[in-house]
Amino acid sequence: MDRRSFLRGGLMLGCSAAAMPFLNHATFASVPGDNRLVVVILRGALDGLDLLRPAGAPELSALRPTLAAEPGLPLDNFYHLHPSLEGLMPLWRAGDLGFVDAVSTPYRDRRSHFDGQNLLEAGTAMDAPRQLQREGWLNRLLQVMPGAHGSTAFAIGREAMPVLDGPAPVPSWAPDTELRVGQQGRRLLAALYELDAGFSEAGMQALALSQSLDPVEGEGGGHLAQVDAFARFAAARLSEDTRIVALSLAGWDTHAGQAQSIRRPLERLERLILSLRAELGPVWERTTILAMTEFGRTVRENGTRGTDHGTAGAMLTAGGAVRGGRVLGRWPGLGESDLYAGRDLMPTADVRAHAAWALRGLFGTERAMLEQAVFPGLDLGRDPGLLDI
Amino acid sequence: MPPATTLQAIRFGDGLRAGDPPGLAPAAQLDGPDAMQRRYPGPSTSALEAMRRELVATRRQLQEVEDDSAGADGPSGSLEEMLRGHRRALADEDLATVQRTFARALDSDTPYRERLVRFWAGHFAVRAMPRIFRAAVSSYIDEAIRPHVTGRFDAMLRAAVLHPIMLRYLDQAGSTGPSSPFGQRQGRGLNENLARELLELHTLGADGPYGQDDVHQLAKLLTGLGVDQQAQMVFRRRRAEPGSFTVLGRRYGGGRPSLADIEAALIDLAAHPHTARHLSHKLAAHFIADEPPPALVDDLAATWRESAGDLRAVALALAEHPAAQSADRAKARQPLGLLVAALGALGVTGAEVMRWNRSLVRQVIVHPLIAMGQPWQEPRGPDGWPEHFGHWITPQGLAARIDWAMTTPARLRRRLPDARDFVDHALGDLADDDLRRLVAGAENNTEGVGLVLASPGFNRC
Numbered sequence: 004m005d006r007r008s009f010l011r012g013g014l015m016l017g018c019s020a021a022a023m024p025f026l027n028h029a030t031f032a033s034v035p036g037d038n039r040l041v042v043v044i045l046r047g048a049l050d051g052l053d054l055l056r057p058a059g060a061p062e063l064s065a066l067r068p069t070l071a072a073e074p075g076l077p078l079d080n081f082y083h084l085h086p087s088l089e090g091l092m093p094l095w096r097a098g099d100l101g102f103v104d105a106v107s108t109p110y111r112d113r114r115s116h117f118d119g120q121n122l123l124e125a126g127t128a129m130d131a132p133r134q135l136q137r138e139g140w141l142n143r144l145l146q147v148m149p150g151a152h153g154s155t156a157f158a159i160g161r162e163a164m165p166v167l168d169g170p171a172p173v174p175s176w177a178p179d180t181e182l183r184v185g186q187q188g189r190r191l192l193a194a195l196y197e198l199d200a201g202f203s204e205a206g207m208q209a210l211a212l213s214q215s216l217d218p219v220e221g222e223g224g225g226h227l228a229q230v231d232a233f234a235r236f237a238a239a240r241l242s243e244d245t246r247i248v249a250l251s252l253a254g255w256d257t258h259a260g261q262a263q264s265i266r267r268p269l270e271r272l273e274r275l276i277l278s279l280r281a282e283l284g285p286v287w288e289r290t291t292i293l294a295m296t297e298f299g300r301t302v303r304e305n306g307t308r309g310t311d312h313g314t315a316g317a318m319l320t321a322g323g324a325v326r327g328g329r330v331l332g333r334w335p336g337l338g339e340s341d342l343y344a345g346r347d348l349m350p351t352a353d354v355r356a357h358a359a360w361a362l363r364g365l366f367g368t369e370r371a372m373l374e375q376a377v378f379p380g381l382d383l384g385r386d387p388g389l390l391d392i
Numbered sequence: 393m394p395p396a397t398t399l400q401a402i403r404f405g406d407g408l409r410a411g412d413p414p415g416l417a418p419a420a421q422l423d424g425p426d427a428m429q430r431r432y433p434g435p436s437t438s439a440l441e442a443m444r445r446e447l448v449a450t451r452r453q454l455q456e457v458e459d460d461s462a463g464a465d466g467p468s469g470s471l472e473e474m475l476r477g478h479r480r481a482l483a484d485e486d487l488a489t490v491q492r493t494f495a496r497a498l499d500s501d502t503p504y505r506e507r508l509v510r511f512w513a514g515h516f517a518v519r520a521m522p523r524i525f526r527a528a529v530s531s532y533i534d535e536a537i538r539p540h541v542t543g544r545f546d547a548m549l550r551a552a553v554l555h556p557i558m559l560r561y562l563d564q565a566g567s568t569g570p571s572s573p574f575g576q577r578q579g580r581g582l583n584e585n586l587a588r589e590l591l592e593l594h595t596l597g598a599d600g601p602y603g604q605d606d607v608h609q610l611a612k613l614l615t616g617l618g619v620d621q622q623a624q625m626v627f628r629r630r631r632a633e634p635g636s637f638t639v640l641g642r643r644y645g646g647g648r649p650s651l652a653d654i655e656a657a658l659i660d661l662a663a664h665p666h667t668a669r670h671l672s673h674k675l676a677a678h679f680i681a682d683e684p685p686p687a688l689v690d691d692l693a694a695t696w697r698e699s700a701g702d703l704r705a706v707a708l709a710l711a712e713h714p715a716a717q718s719a720d721r722a723k724a725r726q727p728l729g730l731l732v733a734a735l736g737a738l739g740v741t742g743a744e745v746m747r748w749n750r751s752l753v754r755q756v757i758v759h760p761l762i763a764m765g766q767p768w769q770e771p772r773g774p775d776g777w778p779e780h781f782g783h784w785i786t787p788q789g790l791a792a793r794i795d796w797a798m799t800t801p802a803r804l805r806r807r808l809p810d811a812r813d814f815v816d817h818a819l820g821d822l823a824d825d826d827l828r829r830l831v832a833g834a835e836n837n838t839e840g841v842g843l844v845l846a847s848p849g850f851n852r853c
Contacts, residue, residue, distance in 0.1 A: 046835055116836060117832075117834075120837075161799070163802070163808060177803075184798050185839075187834070188834065188835065191830045192843065192846060194830055195826075195830055195843065195846070195848060196848065198848070199848035199849075201724075201781055201785060201848065201852075202785060205785050205786055205790050208787030208791075209787045209791040210794075212787055212788060212791035213795055213798075215794060215842075216798075253839070256835035
């Protein structure tokens with residue numbers, strides 16, 4: 004029996020490494036436990052109400068006349084999944100896909116992507132000292148994780164991953180495929196060029212020629228190659244001694260024509276999850292994927308059939324280690340008085356608490372450590388039962 | 393002298409370095425030694441020529457071996473290995489010239505000087521043939537252009553026109569006086585290429601007061617100029633056309649053919665009032681506007697004439713002219729200048745560029761320059777790079793600029809500055825509110841940084 008299968012066997016009995024004090028730490032010197040975590044930062048503010056549609060809410064179709072028009076995929080008697088994610092339905096049925104609704108970070112009111120992402124990845128409150136905000140919560144986890152070493156965590160992709168930034172060294176890897184700029188990036192470029200007569204004509208054509216921008220329409224499956232490369236690399240590392248990977252998917256800033264513009268990012272998210280499952284093989288059973296975003300979007304469709312920056316949204320969980328097939332979280336309602344600032348979904352839980360409970364379950368990190376060191380000042384509250392390990 | 397303003401740093405340099413304008417006002421950048429050539433020295437033309445000759449010799453040996461053995465396995469394997477080694481060595485020299493050029497531009501306290509080097513190198517444009525010898529263009533610039541950008545125009549003209557790379561490029565090395573001893577014996581004759589470009593491009597300009605006769609006479613006068621085995625300029629009297637030649641009404645030669653006759657003609661061409669006018673217009677069109685204000689051109693031409701072609705005085709007059717203070721940035725940054733400016737805004741230093749491996753130099757600079765329409769050291773012809781805005785801001789060229797802006801910064805910097813701060817790093821007080829607003833609306837920081845670099849404001853100078 005090799006060490007890995009020994010560990011797996013042990014853990015399948017319901018123990019985690021930290022909960023087995025009779026095992027010498029040295030045994031785990033190169034492997035802090037046998038569970039795996041994939042953190043996916045969805046940059047640009049995913050519209051939780053479109054991913055995870057509250058179809059049972061009577062206000063939905065009036066608030067979102069075009070976005071809710073196409074029927075979704077029924078998950079239970081209240082929620083529907085976005086119709087383009089049919090590939091994830093087998094996971095839902097197998098209990099390998101779940102959601103937490105109406106969650107947010109402590110970020111409020113300013114609704115800036117940059118600041119929102121910084122706070123999500125720092126894992127702090129808004130008023131935390133600057134120095135603390137420059138470290139990511141996964142890095143702080145590594146600093147307190149018994150047996151963590153130089154390849155316990157990996158950052159994947161060219162995009163910076165502040166969630167892993169900090170004193171603990173974290174290697175990074177990026178595939179040769181290029182970054183891609185989503186619809187919002189294209190719109191901002193177009194706006195810039197329109198403002199300058201010398202650039203307006205060439206600019207509009209350049210947007211069609213540029214290799215780094217997502218094509219407006221058509222097949223263009225090339226954008227999935229990058230996601231496959233992410234998944235292959237992540238799975239290879241996670242099958243060795245890496246336990247945590249973090250990466251980001253962009254393209255969620257769907258201010259206009261969201262019924263179309265959200266499809267590509269959703270395709271990429273679906274592909275990432277399915278690719279990871281295929282590549283991880285048996286390790287999938289010990290894997291938890293947490294996909295989280297900086298904030299949600301407005302409950303009302305705007306004048307360009309998109310949505311603007313909001314507050315609460317949804318977190319997606321996937322993997323053999325999650326207790327899926329359920330939507331967690333307390334639904335706040337879509338009535339006028341239920342909304343935050345009269346426009347956004349009201350947050351009913353802190354997304355950090357769910358991430359913290361996942362760390363507790365996956366790596367046995369003590370509650371006090373999570374509340375003081377990893378997410379300073381966070382109140383974990385009750386165990387939401389995210390995992391089934 | 394006060395420090396340079398943002399506008400000066402962009403107009404007479406390559407922009408800000410992580411938010412700061414490098415150096416003093418441009419007028420104060422024209423004196424003192426050339427610190428950058430000292431910090432990042434390159435190989436001489438003759439050193440590169442020695443490498444090229446080894447390559448040629450190896451290729452000849454290989455050819456002989458292959459001819460002898462006619463397909464059988466012989467000693468050609470190690471020769472092929474050697475040939476590859478020579479090729480790689482020259483290709484590495486070429487990439488090193490890219491790194492040095494960027495390192496100088498990124499570290500210089502006198503960026504105006506670097507811009508003047510690029511302007512004059514474009515004015516006396518050459519290409520090195522074959523392409524594997526491309527590093528020699530940079531040696532030519534270091535030897536013939538750089539030492540003279542704040543010196544006298546007649547000295548630069550002499551250095552550039554008589555440089556072996558120029559003599560080869562414009563076919564002068566093969567031009568022979570038909571009545572010279574060598575021409576008579578070999579039946580060789582004139583090539584007018586250099587003579588024509590000397591009048592049309594280098595000095596008087598296409599609308600200058602010269603005719604075909606002047607071109608022909610000058611071509612005869614230039615015979616004898618050649619390039620030896622060590623890539624040194626030589627004067628071969630036996631190839632020089634005997635007699636005297638009249639160019640623009642002045643007689644040259646008549647005695648024993650000599651280099652001094654050619655030099656006398658170059659001095660007169662340099663001092664011609666049409667040369668002053670032609671080059672004043674060209675400088676103003678390069679730095680200020682494709683169609684420069686006539687008053688600016690007049691004033692520069694007057695300075696040129698009064699100073700007898702003192703390029704320091706002309707550069708000073710240009711930087712201090714009221715027309716150069718206009719807030720309207722009407723020029724498009726050429727791709728090379730755009731990349732220097734973008735790297736500078738990101739805080740990339742010369743030392744860092746010098747440490748890049750080959751692959752990174754190609755990915756970050758060489759390939760993007762091709763995509764943006766300005767392949768490294770390969771202008772289309774002896775007239776150098778076009779000036780006008782519409783040549784550079786094309787759909788293809790702009791798409792390549794967007795691609796660089798969106799993908800390269802993240803490759804160079806794991807943690808990029810906050811895009812809202814980067815607006816200031818790149819454009820300082822010249823950033824407008826529209827740009828700030830749109831950048832703040834980017835969905836992630838990489839795109840925000842990319843927006844700044846792809847913006848019209850950053851692509852103008």
